[in-house]
Amino acid sequence: MIYTMTLNPALDYVMHPLTLDMGFTNRSSSEELHCGGNGINISTLLNELDVPSIAMGIAAGFTGDYLLKRLQEKGVASNFVILDRGYTRINIKLNGIVMTMVNGMGPKIPEKKVDELLARMDVVGAGDTLVLTGSIPNSLPEDMYMQIMRRLGGRGIQFVVDAPGQLLMESLEMHPFLIKPNNHEVGRIYGVEIEEPEACMPYAHKLQEAGARNVIISCGGHGSLLLDENGAEHIVPTARIRLVNATGAGDSMVGGFLAQVTRGVDYETALIFASACGTATAASKGIAKRSTIDRVVTALYKKMGRAIPGTIARDIEENRVRAEEDEKKGSEAK
Ligand SMILES: O=P(O)(O)OC[C@@]1(O)O[C@H](CO)[C@@H](O)[C@@H]1O
Numbered sequence: 001m002i003y004t005m006t007l008n009p010a011l012d013y014v015m016h017p018l019t020l021d022m023g024f025t026n027r028s029s030s031e032e033l034h035c036g037g038n039g040i041n042i043s044t045l046l047n048e049l050d051v052p053s054i055a056m057g058i059a060a061g062f063t064g065d066y067l068l069k070r071l072q073e074k075g076v077a078s079n080f081v082i083l084d085r086g087y088t089r090i091n092i093k094l095n096g097i098v099m100t101m102v103n104g105m106g107p108k109i110p111e112k113k114v115d116e117l118l119a120r121m122d123v124v125g126a127g128d129t130l131v132l133t134g135s136i137p138n139s140l141p142e143d144m145y146m147q148i149m150r151r152l153g154g155r156g157i158q159f160v161v162d163a164p165g166q167l168l169m170e171s172l173e174m175h176p177f178l179i180k181p182n183n184h185e186v187g188r189i190y191g192v193e194i195e196e197p198e199a200c201m202p203y204a205h206k207l208q209e210a211g212a213r214n215v216i217i218s219c220g221g222h223g224s225l226l227l228d229e230n231g232a233e234h235i236v237p238t239a240r241i242r243l244v245n246a247t248g249a250g251d252s253m254v255g256g257f258l259a260q261v262t263r264g265v266d267y268e269t270a271l272i273f274a275s276a277c278g279t280a281t282a283a284s285k286g287i288a289k290r291s292t293i294d295r296v297v298t299a300l301y302k303k304m305g306r307a308i309p310g311t312i313a314r315d316i317e318e319n320r321v322r323a324e325e326d327e328k329k330g331s332e333a334k
Contacts, residue, residue: 001052001053001054001124001128001129002043002046002051002052002053002054002128002129002131002258002262003053003054003055003056003121003123003124003128003129003130003131004038004039004040004042004043004053004054004055004056004130004131004133005039005056005057005121005130005131005132005133005148006037006038006039006040006055006056006057006058006133006134007057007058007109007134007135007136007137007140007144008037008057008058008089008106008134008135008136008137009035009036009037009039009040009057009058009059009064009067009080009088009089009134010036010037010088010089010090010091010103010104010106011033011034011035011036011063011066011067011088011089011090011091012033012034012035012036012090012091012093012247012248013031013032013033013090013091013092013093014031014032014033014034014093014095014245014247014285015028015030015031015092015093015094015095016028016029016030016031016095016096017029017094017095017096019096020094020096020097020100032285032286034247034248034285034286034287035067035070035071035074036091036247036248037057037134038133038134038162038248038250038251039055039056039057039131039132039133039134039251040055040057040067040071040076041248041251041252041255041287042131042133042251042252042254042255042258043055043071043076043077043078043255044071044074044076044248044255044287045248045251045252045255045256045259045277045281045287045288046255046258046259047074047075047076048287048288048289048290048293049255049256049259049290049293051258051259051262052077053076053077054077054078054079055071055076055077055078055079055080056078056079056080056117056120056121057078057080057081057117058080058081058082058083058107058109058113058117058137059080059081059082059083059088060082060083060084060085060086060087060088060107061083061085061086061087061088061107062087063087063088063089063090064080064082064083064087064088067088068080079120079123081113081116081117081120083107083109083110083113085107085108086106086107086108087107088106088107089103089104089105089106089107090104091103091104093245093247095245099245099246099247101247103135105137105138106137106138107137107139108137108138108139109137109139109140110139114140118147118148118151121148121151121152124152124155124157125155125156125157126155126156126157127156128157128158129157129158129159129160129177129258129262130148130152130157130158130159130160131159131160131161131162131254131258132145132148132149132159132160132161132162132163132171133160133161133162133163133251133254134162134163135164136167142167143170145161145163145167145170145171146170146171146174149171149174150174153174158176158177158178159171159174159175159176159177160176160177160178160179160180160254160258161176161178161179162179162180162181162250162251162254164185165185165188165189168181168185168189169189169210172207172210172211172212173211174211175211175212175213176211176212176213177213177214178212178213178214178215178216178254178257178258179207179212179214179215179216180215180216180217180218180250180253180254180257181207181217181218182217182218182219182220182250183195183196183197183200183217183218183219183220183222186200186203186204186207186217189203190203190206194219195219195222196219196222196223197217197219197222197223197224197225197235197236198225198235200217200219200225201225201227201233201235203217204217204225204227204233205227207227208227213229214226214227214228214229214267215227216253216254216257216271216274218250218253218275218278220238221238222238223235223236223237223238223275224236224238224253224271224274224275224278226267226268226270226271228267230267232267232268234267234268234271236271236272236275236300236304237275237300237303237304238275238279238300239275239276239279239296239299239300239303240299240303241279241280241282241283241296242283243282243283244282244283244284244285245281245282245284245285245286246281246282247281248281248286248287249278249279249281249282250278251281251287252277252278252280252281252287252288253274253275253277253278254274255274255277256270256273256274256275256276256277256278256293257270257271257273257274259273259277260273260274263311265309265311265312269309269311269312272297272300272301272304273297273312275300276293276296276297276299276300277293277296279296279300280292280293280295280296283296290319290323291319291323294315294316294319294320297312297316298316
């Protein structure tokens with residue numbers, strides 16, 4: 001089973017402001033509300049791909065109730081500790097000419113609720129994957145991810161860590177199965193400016209030498225790289241799309257990669273699929289739907305001048321047939 005941990009989930013309130021003038025009232029042309037937080041985004045993407053996962057974390061108040069209700073409606077399994085006070089944050093995403101985000105701090109988490117969460121996490125065991133991603137609320141210890149990994153270490157669990165600088169570097173001693181920083185995060189860690197996957201590859205080697213098994217570095221429109229646990233280097237371009245909203249694109253990459261690795265697909269194919277999932281979300285409102293992912297996978301293989309591997313091509317065909325049947329049933333029911 002894949003477990004995702006979101007210690008500080010959010011409702012992402014995406015606004016499309018026509019202007020963004022500081023000190024004035026700006027008007028938005030439309031708004032959307034999505035379930036957010038990195039782990040939740042990964043579980044949402046996995047659910048879209050019919051890969052079971054359990055989203056774990058801490059929720060509170062009316063926003064937390066709404067978040068959990070929405071997850072249930074979508075069919076995303078969850079196991080959240082509920083706080084008695086405060087409310088799950090609402091993160092503002094201002095999707096104008098440039099994307100501007102204001103992320104909330106999140107509720108204060110009492111120690112007894114942390115203990116409850118840790119106790120619930122004891123269900124994670126041998127052969128499971130645990131994804132630790134997103135910010136750690138101020139009221140929790142900064143080394144919370146390390147505490148979780150140390151507690152669960154030695155049980156045969158595969159850890160996936162997608163966290164900023166120091167947190168990521170500290171986690172490497174636990175030999176995470178996968179880390180996925182982007183080029184800017186890697187640049188900040190090593191004090192360099194790097195844009196393209198080729199330039200990032202030496203740093204992927206450094207991160208692997210420091211303990212990570214598989215290292216993905218996403219480089220936005222320049223593509224992405226994977227240095228896999230066997231030492232093989234893979235570089236994949238990005239499919240061309242019209243950018244709608246990049247929130248959750250990195251999480252979708254992680255979800256797409258895990259979905260393919262879980263079914264035993266080779267690492268390069270998993271990276272290509274992961275890249276397509278990230279791009280598909282960037283082209284969507286919220287986390288990408290299956291049909292968009294399939295479209296982007298097809299476009300990416302075309303761009304690379306390669307044939308789509310059998311397993312992925314069969315999935316695409318099955319999804320197409322299923323969508324057609326659903327549409328037929330829908331119009332018959334009207
Ligand atoms: O404040 P954090 O935890 O660092 O990031 C949270 C967040 O910005 O990351 C996700 C992906 O971009 C969003 O769904 C969410 O609002």
